[in-house]
Amino acid sequence: MKLWKNVIIKPYQTMKLTQKTILTALLLGFTSLSFAQNNSIVLNFKNVVGNEALVLNEKLYTNASGEQFKVSLLQYYISNIKLKRADGTEYVVPQDESYFLIREQNPASQTITLPNVPAGKYVGITFITGVDSLRNTMSVGRRTGCLDVGGEGKDMYWAWNSGYIFVKMEGTSPQIPEDSLRKGHYFLYHIGLFGGMKSPTLNNIRTTTLAFEKPLKVKENGNISEIQLQADVLSLFNGSTNISLAQRPVVMANPFSQKVADNYAKMFSLKGIKKLKASEKSAEMVGMK
Amino acid sequence: MRQKFLFISFIGLAISSLSFINGNDTLFVKPANFPEPLYRFNENPLTPEGVELGRLLFYDARLSRDGTISCGSCHQQPSAFTQHGHALSHGIDDLLTQRNSMPLQNLAWLSDFGWDGGVHDLDLFAVSPIQKPNEMAETLPNVLDKLRLDSAYLLLFQKAFGNSEIDTEHFLKAISQFMLTLVSANSRYDKYIRNEGETLNAEELAGLSLFKQKCASCHAGELFTDQTYRNNGLKITNSEDIGRAAISLNYADKYKFRVPSLRNVAQTFPYMHDGRLGTLQEVLSHYETGVQAHAYTDPLLKGGIALSTTEKTQIIAFLNTLTDTQFLKNPAFSETGEAYNEPSVSIGDWTKINFGELDPTLKVTFQEALVSYLDITRAIAKEDGKSAKETADKLLKMLNQIDKSKFSALQKSLYISTIEDLSFDIEHISETESFQHQRDHIGDVGKNLFKLIKAYHANNKPLYYLFCTKANQGRGGYWISETPNSANPFFSTNNKCGAIKEELFNN
Numbered sequence: 001m002k003l004w005k006n007v008i009i010k011p012y013q014t015m016k017l018t019q020k021t022i023l024t025a026l027l028l029g030f031t032s033l034s035f036a037q038n039n040s041i042v043l044n045f046k047n048v049v050g051n052e053a054l055v056l057n058e059k060l061y062t063n064a065s066g067e068q069f070k071v072s073l074l075q076y077y078i079s080n081i082k083l084k085r086a087d088g089t090e091y092v093v094p095q096d097e098s099y100f101l102i103r104e105q106n107p108a109s110q111t112i113t114l115p116n117v118p119a120g121k122y123v124g125i126t127f128i129t130g131v132d133s134l135r136n137t138m139s140v141g142r143r144t145g146c147l148d149v150g151g152e153g154k155d156m157y158w159a160w161n162s163g164y165i166f167v168k169m170e171g172t173s174p175q176i177p178e179d180s181l182r183k184g185h186y187f188l189y190h191i192g193l194f195g196g197m198k199s200p201t202l203n204n205i206r207t208t209t210l211a212f213e214k215p216l217k218v219k220e221n222g223n224i225s226e227i228q229l230q231a232d233v234l235s236l237f238n239g240s241t242n243i244s245l246a247q248r249p250v251v252m253a254n255p256f257s258q259k260v261a262d263n264y265a266k267m268f269s270l271k272g273i274k275k276l277k278a279s280e281k282s283a284e285m286v287g288m289k
Numbered sequence: 290m291r292q293k294f295l296f297i298s299f300i301g302l303a304i305s306s307l308s309f310i311n312g313n314d315t316l317f318v319k320p321a322n323f324p325e326p327l328y329r330f331n332e333n334p335l336t337p338e339g340v341e342l343g344r345l346l347f348y349d350a351r352l353s354r355d356g357t358i359s360c361g362s363c364h365q366q367p368s369a370f371t372q373h374g375h376a377l378s379h380g381i382d383d384l385l386t387q388r389n390s391m392p393l394q395n396l397a398w399l400s401d402f403g404w405d406g407g408v409h410d411l412d413l414f415a416v417s418p419i420q421k422p423n424e425m426a427e428t429l430p431n432v433l434d435k436l437r438l439d440s441a442y443l444l445l446f447q448k449a450f451g452n453s454e455i456d457t458e459h460f461l462k463a464i465s466q467f468m469l470t471l472v473s474a475n476s477r478y479d480k481y482i483r484n485e486g487e488t489l490n491a492e493e494l495a496g497l498s499l500f501k502q503k504c505a506s507c508h509a510g511e512l513f514t515d516q517t518y519r520n521n522g523l524k525i526t527n528s529e530d531i532g533r534a535a536i537s538l539n540y541a542d543k544y545k546f547r548v549p550s551l552r553n554v555a556q557t558f559p560y561m562h563d564g565r566l567g568t569l570q571e572v573l574s575h576y577e578t579g580v581q582a583h584a585y586t587d588p589l590l591k592g593g594i595a596l597s598t599t600e601k602t603q604i605i606a607f608l609n610t611l612t613d614t615q616f617l618k619n620p621a622f623s624e625t626g627e628a629y630n631e632p633s634v635s636i637g638d639w640t641k642i643n644f645g646e647l648d649p650t651l652k653v654t655f656q657e658a659l660v661s662y663l664d665i666t667r668a669i670a671k672e673d674g675k676s677a678k679e680t681a682d683k684l685l686k687m688l689n690q691i692d693k694s695k696f697s698a699l700q701k702s703l704y705i706s707t708i709e710d711l712s713f714d715i716e717h718i719s720e721t722e723s724f725q726h727q728r729d730h731i732g733d734v735g736k737n738l739f740k741l742i743k744a745y746h747a748n749n750k751p752l753y754y755l756f757c758t759k760a761n762q763g764r765g766g767y768w769i770s771e772t773p774n775s776a777n778p779f780f781s782t783n784n785k786c787g788a789i790k791e792e793l794f795n796n
Contacts, residue, residue, distance in 0.1 A: 139332045140412045141458045149416055150429035150457030159417035161407040161536055193538075197409040198401060201538045255538055 038116040039218050041083070042226040042276060043125075045102045045110045047074055049233045056104055064238035067245050069173040069187070071233060074104040075156065076167040076264075077131050077146070081114065084124040086215060091118055099131065101146035101156065102231075111226075119218050124211040125227060129264060130166030132205060136194040158192060161253055165192040166204060167264055169236065175246045187249045189236070191257045191264070204261035208268045216273055228271040239263030316340055316466075317397065320474035322483055322511045326397035328411060328469060333462045335469060338449040343467025345445065346460070348624045351435050353425035354381055357720070360418070360464075363390045366622050369553035370394065370471065375729065376564025376762060383723045384423035387530060389564035392557050394473040394616065395550065398512055404546045404562045406518060407536045411468065412461045433460060473552050473616040474511075481610070482511075489610060496607025503594050504604070507548045507587075513611070518545040519587040522580030523561060532562070544585045555609050556617065559762065567764040569608060573601045639703060639744060647745040648695040655747035658687055659769070662738055665718065666768055666778040669731055674724040681719035681727075685712060703744055711737040731778050732766025739769050743793055754791040757784075 047054040049061045049071075060068050078100045081093045092098075093114055103109045131147065143149060147164070149157045156165045169189040176185040195203035216225055237243045241259040251257050316335040319326060333339075346352065350359040363378040363386075364370040370393035372378045378386045388404050402408040408417060418424045419432060436442045436455050447453040449463060478497075480487035489497065500508075509515040518533035525544055533542040546562040560566045566575060573596055580586060580593040596604070620626060647655075661684040668677035688708065693701055714730040714737070721727065735754075742748050753770045760766030760779035767790070768778055777787045 137409070139329060140410070140461050141332060143458075148457050149413070150433055150460065154428060154430055157416075159408075159413070159420050160403075162409050162413055196537070198406065199537055199539070201536070253535070253538070 038118055039220055039222060040224050041114045041117045041216075041218065042224060043078075043081075043112045043114065044226055044228050045078070045112075045231060046228065046271065047104050047110075047231050047233060054104060054233055061233070063234060063245070064242045065244040065246075067173050067175040069171055069245060071104075071169060071171040073168065073170040074233065075169075076102055076129055076231070077156065077164065078102060078112075078127050078129065079135075080126075080128040080132055082126045083117065083122045083216075084126065084209075086121055086123050090126075091120070091122070095135075096142075099135075099145065099147055101152065117218050119220055121215040121217050122212065123215050124209060126207060126209045128205055128207050129267070130192070130205045131164040131194065133194045133203070136163050137197060158190075158253065162197070163192050163194050165190045167191045167236075167260075169233070173245045173249075176249045177246065179249070185249075187245050188252070189250075189260060190252045191260050193253060193257060202255065202258055204257055206261055206265035208265065210268065210270045212270065212273060214273075223275040223277065226274045226276050228274060230269050230271045231267050232269070233267075235267040236260060236263050239266055316470050317472065320472070320479070320483075320511075322479065323395075323474060324398065324510070324512070327400055328397040328465075330397075333412065333465060335466050336449065338445070339463055339466040340470055341467075342442075342445045342449045343463040343465065344622070344626070345442075346464050347467050352419055352427060352432050354427045354431075357381070358425050360415070361624055363424075364393050366619075366624075367617055368392075368556045368558075369473070369617060371557045374558065374733075374761065374764070376559050378424075379721075379723075379726055380421070380424040381426040383721060383726060386421075386423060388562050389559065391549065392553060393468055393471050394552055395512060396471065397469050400516060405533045405536050406547055412465045415461055415464050429457065429460075433457065436460070471616070471622055473613040475615045476552065476611045476613040478607075478610040479511075479613070489607075492603050492606045493610050494607075496603035496605070497610075499596075499600050499604050500607050503596070506589055508551050513551040514548045516548065518542060518547050519589075520545045520585040521561075521576075522583075522586040522590050522593075523565070523575070524581050525583065525585070526565075527563065530563075551608060552611050553613055553617065555612050559764075565762075567762050569605045570601065571763070573604060577601070639740070642699070642744075644700050644703065644744050645697055647700060647747055651691065651695050652745070652747045652749075654687065654691060655742055655745065656749055658684060658738065659742060659748065659752075661687065662734065662769065663771065665727075666731060666735070666770075666775075669724050669727050669778040670776045670781070672724045672781065674722040674727055677724065677727050678719055678722050681715050685715045685719055688712060688715070700745065704741065707737050707741055711741075728779050729761065731768065732761055735766070735768040739767065739793075742769075743791075746795075748793055748795050750795050752793040752795075753789055754793060755787045756790045757786040757788075759786050 049059075052059070052061070054071060054074065056074070057070060057072050060070055062068050079098050080095065081098050083091045083093075085091070100112045101109060102112075135142070135147070140149075143153070146152045146156075148154070149159070153164070156168060157163075158165060167189070168191070169187075171187055172185045173187060174185055176187055178184065179186055191204055193202040193204045195201060195205070210229070212227075216227070218225070237245075240262050243260060243263065248256060251260055316337065317326075317330075346360075347364075348359050348361040350356050350362070352359060358381060363372045363375075365373055367373065372390040376389060378390050380386055391404065396402070396411055399411070400409070402411060402414050403417075408414045416429055419427050419429055433455055442455060443453040446455050446459060446463075450459045452459070477487050477489065479485075481489050507515055507517070507519060520532075531543045533545040533547075534540055536542075554560075554569065558567055558569075560569075560572050566572050576590070576594045577596045578593060580590050582591070616622075661680050664680045665677045665684070668674075668680065688711070691704075693704065696704055710733065714733045717730045718727045718734070739752075739754050742752070750771065753773050753775075754767060755770060755775075755777065756765055756767050757777045757779055758765045760777065766777075766779050768775075768787075773789055774787075777784055780786060
């Protein structure tokens with residue numbers, strides 16, 4: 001008892017006001033941690049073409065303009081993830097850990113884990129396709145992991161027009177006139193543009209909000225849920241504007257890219273929510289790492 | 290209580306970021322006549338180790354795919370970090386860049402970078418030239434991998450950032466640190482305007498006054514640019530380069546390019562985004578009578594700028610006062626880190642000096658050098674870049690082996706003040722098989738070699754010194770010949786351009 005008094009209570013009483021504040025804050029912080037009821041949530045992104053799974057390079061698909069096409073590359077940024085509760089409040093994934101680069105070529109990248117989601121009931125999810133404007137203006141030190149322009153993000157960044165490529169899709173179509181330089185029937189869709197720095201330009205950032213059929217319960221020590229999402233490549237071509245590959249084989253930093261962005265705003269849908277058993281937990285893809 | 294705590298921590302942060310901005314006082318100092326810099330120094334405070342690492346990276350050709358091109362290849366200090374005399378630059382495989390190499394000076398004050406302002410953060414600029422297929426044709430991850438294999442760089446990164454891990458962030462920040470030290474604010478104009486004891490003569494003062502009236506609406510303030518994008522009425526010769534419009538996506542910006550700073554303008558020729566104008570005279574003539582009346586021309590320039598011949602001379606005299614010799618010669622910015630060798634005796638007008646008798650073995654060396662030079666000019670005239678390259682390589686080795694102790698003090702001073710430029714151009718010829726590229730350099734080789742041969746009376750037969758006005762996009766070019774009518778190396782064989790400037794007898 002004397003120990004308790006001398007070591008803890010007395011020093012606390014003689015502490016200056018600011019020191020007390022800091023200590024109290026720390027203690028509260030620790031206590032909230034120890035009573036935390038968090039768990040992880042897994043997101044899985046499956047890329048499809050209408051009713052079929054996307055198979056790179058091999059399968060020939062058809063778009064709304066009647067054009068056949070093969071896809072050789074598909075990748076996109078998913079960021080700024082939020083989970084919505086029934087009462088309207090949201091859990092916002094800490095921003096620095098909320099950037100993911102999904103590559104069809106890399107199946108492991110299609111599953112991401114959100115750690116430390118507070119316990120509760122969630123009714124929906126919101127995320128951005130692409131990289132938000134503010135991040136596009138941040139210092140190079142704030143661009144790590146999949147945003148690293150000299151690392152994982154190297155092929156999703158325009159060095160000549162500072163900004164990230166949000167959605168990149170490449171492939172071929174027999175309906176595209178042959179490219180004299182590259183000798184092939186290629187299409188290149190590199191969609192970016194975050195709104196501009198010195199003066200406003202196009203903003204192709206799009207937000208997707210999806211509601212769950214049934215509320216998703218997150219419980220500490222409960223099973224981890226996997227939210228299964230789907231990105232339909234056909235939506236990129238068929239949407240508010242039907243896009244013809246023959247007429248527009250190359251879409252990059254130009255005004256037409258807005259039409260593609262308006263289409264991919266509707267690219268995602270919810271396939272379902274699955275409860276994962278311990279053995280089913282997929283490889284972790286955490287934050288920007 | 291909590292508010293007090295937050296307030297105190299805010300003040301603490303503010304104070305610490307201030308000290309970061311001031312950082313090391315000698316590496317970056319805001320000149321008294323300049324506005325506040327825009328660069329976020331608190332995110333990348335300058336340190337001597339960081340700047341030194343940046344300088345080494347800037348001049349390291351490993352940043353290019355085949356190890357031949359560094360930043361310094363196209364950004365050369367004596368021409369204010371532009372490429373001396375090049376309208377467009379040569380990248381990997383001798384591919385041409387799209388635009389003229391821009392000066393690297395006072396970058397801390399720029400809000401965006403490049404002729405079209407496509408990059409808004411200095412730290413992110415280097416990624417572009419490194420990865421462009423017609424520039425350095427490399428990828429940033431490859432560059433980092435190359436550096437990681439070099440234990441010297443591991444140590445340098447450790448010293449600069451406390452961490453030997455070479456990552457994107459620190460690589461780019463180091464290069465920025467070096468570039469940020471490139472501050473040019475000590476021209477004669479600056480010293481005059483800051484009352485530091487410099488005077489401008491009547492012609493220069495008249496030019497300054499005219500400049501303020503007729504040029505400063507765009508070339509504004511102490512930075513000599515208002516940092517906007519404009520079209521100055523040049524004839525549109527490349528309709529594919531739409532300039533600023535590619536970035537702003539606003540077609541009203543079509544064919545607009547940035548208003549460049551005019552500091553060191555006398556050294557940064559040729560001018561304009563595609564380097565099409567070789568002299569300041571041509572630039573002013575363009576503004577006087579050459580402004581096109583097309584739809585894209587800036588309203589401020591429609592109809593041109595009225596300038597009399599006298600006024601043009603005065604403005605050019607003023608523009609010459611923007612030359613900052615300290616900046617152009619500062620050893621801290623150079624590749625070797627050493628001062629350019631200043632002659633121990635000031636040469637001044639070398640044509641009036643008697644250099645005395647040259648050591649006979651050196652005379653022979655210069656005669657052999659001349660023979661090599663003549664072989665090179667003949668090869669270039671025949672478009673045989675390969676032979677020219679090989680001979681230039683031999684010539685360079687020959688000059689490097691000269692025993693300078695055989696010169697008298699006066700002869701040595703002239704040699705040292707000339708050999709840097711001479712080697713530079715010979716080296717360029719020895720590094721490429723492209724006769725077009727070699728043509729860009731052969732003129733200056735002739736000029737500098739003739740200077741030495743004439744000064745030392747080193748020739749053992751009469752020589753002719755010729756000049757073709759049309760060479761080098763109108764800047765003209767010299768060459769040496771043993772006959773009064775040899776073909777000039779600047780154009781294909783049998784081109785008749787050329788007039789004898791001087792006849793050098795052997796005596």
